[in-house]
Amino acid sequence: MRTIGKRAVLHSLCVALICVGACTERQLLDGELPDAAVLAADQRLVVSTATVTVSEGGSGSFGLWLLHPPESPLTVGLASSLPDHVTLTPSSWTFDASNYDTPVEIHVGAPVDFNADSEAATVVVHASDVADIHVAVRVDDQTKIVSTGWPQPFSPSSSILINRGTVLCMQVHLDQAGMLSSFGVAAAADAGAYRFAVYSDSNDRPDALVADTYPTTTLALGDNLAPAPEITLPAGKAWMCLRTGQNIALSASTTPMARLAFTDATIRNIDAAWPNPFGDLSQQDDVGINLWFTTHHQ
Numbered sequence: 498m499r500t501i502g503k504r505a506v507l508h509s510l511c512v513a514l515i516c517v518g519a520c521t522e523r524q525l526l527d528g529e530l531p532d533a534a535v536l537a538a539d540q541r542l543v544v545s546t547a548t549v550t551v552s553e554g555g556s557g558s559f560g561l562w563l564l565h566p567p568e569s570p571l572t573v574g575l576a577s578s579l580p581d582h583v584t585l586t587p588s589s590w591t592f593d594a595s596n597y598d599t600p601v602e603i604h605v606g607a608p609v610d611f612n613a614d615s616e617a618a619t620v621v622v623h624a625s626d627v628a629d630i631h632v633a634v635r636v637d638d639q640t641k642i643v644s645t646g647w648p649q650p651f652s653p654s655s656s657i658l659i660n661r662g663t664v665l666c667m668q669v670h671l672d673q674a675g676m677l678s679s680f681g682v683a684a685a686a687d688a689g690a691y692r693f694a695v696y697s698d699s700n701d702r703p704d705a706l707v708a709d710t711y712p713t714t715t716l717a718l719g720d721n722l723a724p725a726p727e728i729t730l731p732a733g734k735a736w737m738c739l740r741t742g743q744n745i746a747l748s749a750s751t752t753p754m755a756r757l758a759f760t761d762a763t764i765r766n767i768d769a770a771w772p773n774p775f776g777d778l779s780q781q782d783d784v785g786i787n788l789w790f791t792t793h794h795q
Contacts, residue, residue, distance in 0.1 A: 540565050542573065542622050542630045545600065551607045553615075553638045560600030561622065563592050571624055575603060579618040583607060583634050607636040609676070614638055644681070645669045646737060646789030656685040657749040657786060659741060662763030664772070666696065666703050666738040667788050673732045675792030677708055677725045680737065683787035688716040688745035693723055694771050695790070698734035703758055703775035707735070713767055716745060730792060736775075737790050742767035748787045757786065 545560035561573065570593045577583040584606035605620070620632040646669050659665055680693035690713035696703035707730065714723040736758065758778045764771075 540567065540571075540627050542624060542627055544622065544630060544632055546632070548633045548635070549605050549620075550635045550637060551605055553607045553636050554609045555607060557605045557634075558602050559605070559632055561590065561603055562600045563597040566594040566597045567592060569593075571597075571627070573622060573624040576621045576623070577618055577634075578621070579616055581608070582610065582616045582636055583618040583620070585620060605634055610638075643672075643675055643792050644789050645671055645792065646681070646787075656746040659739070659745050659747060660763070661741060661743045662765045664738050664740045664760040664764065665786065666736045666758040666775075666778075667786055668698065668701065668734060668736055668758070669790075670734055671730055671732050671792070674729055677728050677730050677790065677792055679725050679791045680710060680723045681787075681789045681791065682716070682721050682739060683748040684716050684718055684721060685746040685748050687718050688741060689743040690714065690767050691716045691721075691723075691739060691741045691745070692767060692771075693725070693790070694738045695725075695730065696736040696738060696775055698736060701734070702778065703736040703738065706771050706773040706775075709771055713742070716741065725790065737788055738771075739788060740764060740767070 541564040543562050543564055549557045549559055551557040561575075563571065563573075570591050572589055572591045574589045575585045576588075577585055586604040586606065587601075590601045603620075607616075615638040616636040618634045618636070620634055621629055622632065623629045646667065677695065682691070682693075692713050693710045695707040695709075697705045697707055699705075708726050708728050710723050710725055714721070758780050760772065760776065760778055
């Protein structure tokens with residue numbers, strides 16, 4: 498083994514770090530850099546972690562960089578296998594010889610959804626002529642689903658006929674605030690179009706319009722669910738209201754359950770706007786209607 502000076506040893510070690518494969522003794526002693534084509538052939542994407550776990554509604558991150566300086570600017574793209582559940586910012590980044598080894602922080606988001614499922618997604622990181630790498634993302638879902646209204650579904654002991662254009666409302670109680678996600682109704686027979694709305698409560702009466710389903714949905718025998726606009730409902734009393742484009746029979750129970758309210762005036766056109774404020778009404782307390790809506794919260 499040849500003995501070389503301390504300076505030469507340090508220089509050799511530094512160069513050896515960027516050699517691909519075995520460096521020759523001449524390359525080490527003369528300080529020759531590996532050929533750019535050799536580096537390009539060994540180019541790799543590097544991430545700081547292979548797994549990321551985030552809570553739904555929260556975010557996480559990982560670092561991304563290149564192993565070697567690219568010969569020309571190299572754009573790296575990122576794609577989520579579940580884009581509705583796992584978002585990426587930025588979704589692309591360009592590296593060049595000046596920033597190739599400076600990690601860029603990729604932010605991983607997990608939007609709140611309407612279910613209580615924890616999702617597992619794969620983030621694919623790709624670039625031209627470079628092998629893809631994958632980052633596994635787990636979304637820890639803390640969502641709680643709450644159905645408010647008559648416990649559904651139930652075995653009806655009777656039915657109630659609702660005339661076309663009548664607005665029927667049922668008072669409900671929300672234990673805590675939540676995001677509105679769907680409306681439900683049990684029908685005793687097939688019927689035509691229907692719409693739901695939520696009204697605020699004022700002295701145990703429907704007051705201001707809070708949310709509305711539109712366009713209309715067709716009512717069928719059995720349980721029916723309609724999507725709702727995603728808005729926050731505060732804790733406390735509220736009214737869920739139903740109106741239809743024709744006479745319908747709703748599943749009901751003779752067991753008293755909740756305060757019901759009907760508009761005195763009818764709204765014949767199913768596409769017409771909801772009254773706001775609710776206006777005059779008549780009340781009935783001696784029947785249970787299988788209406789409910791679903792909220793979710795973290």
